[in-house]
Amino acid sequence: MIDDHRIPRPALTLGLAGLIPFLWSAATHLSPALSAWAGQFLSPMFLGAYVGLTWGTLILGFMSGTLWAFATRAEGTLAAVAYSLPVIPALWAFVMVSDASQTSTVFLAAGFVGLLLLDAMFTAWGLAPRWWLRLRVMLTVVVLACLAIPLQA
Numbered sequence: 001m002i003d004d005h006r007i008p009r010p011a012l013t014l015g016l017a018g019l020i021p022f023l024w025s026a027a028t029h030l031s032p033a034l035s036a037w038a039g040q041f042l043s044p045m046f047l048g049a050y051v052g053l054t055w056g057t058l059i060l061g062f063m064s065g066t067l068w069a070f071a072t073r074a075e076g077t078l079a080a081v082a083y084s085l086p087v088i089p090a091l092w093a094f095v096m097v098s099d100a101s102q103t104s105t106v107f108l109a110a111g112f113v114g115l116l117l118l119d120a121m122f123t124a125w126g127l128a129p130r131w132w133l134r135l136r137v138m139l140t141v142v143v144l145a146c147l148a149i150p151l152q153a
Helices: 009-017 019-028 032-039 048-073 076-084 087-096 103-122 132-150
Strands: none
Touching: 009 019, 009 032, 009 132, 019 032, 032 048, 048 076, 048 103, 048 132, 087 103, 103 132
């Protein structure tokens, strides 16, 4: 019997792997020594807050597409809503995350909070798998924690 509440191993593994750039961003922001060492081999765009912003913007767009795919399960008026709402996080990132500033970091974090709300809606509507929200909450908490690190004074 299939447990439809259990997060499938490939989804969990790939979701956790997607956290690596966020964790790297936090680590290289917190450790000047690690950043200096890595800076010998990597472009500055792969260090500190910049990599978190770049990766986060990309992931916000990717996750919008994931929800759009779930919309294929909807019918009628719900379908129109379900196809429309997932566009918002990608547009949000495109318009609001414009540089490597703290303001862009706050806007990106807000985009992930908004995305989580959409994840909850799609789960409540029965469009996402039953395990979806558990996975998304876990990943979003780590993303938000990593994005918050460069905001600390």
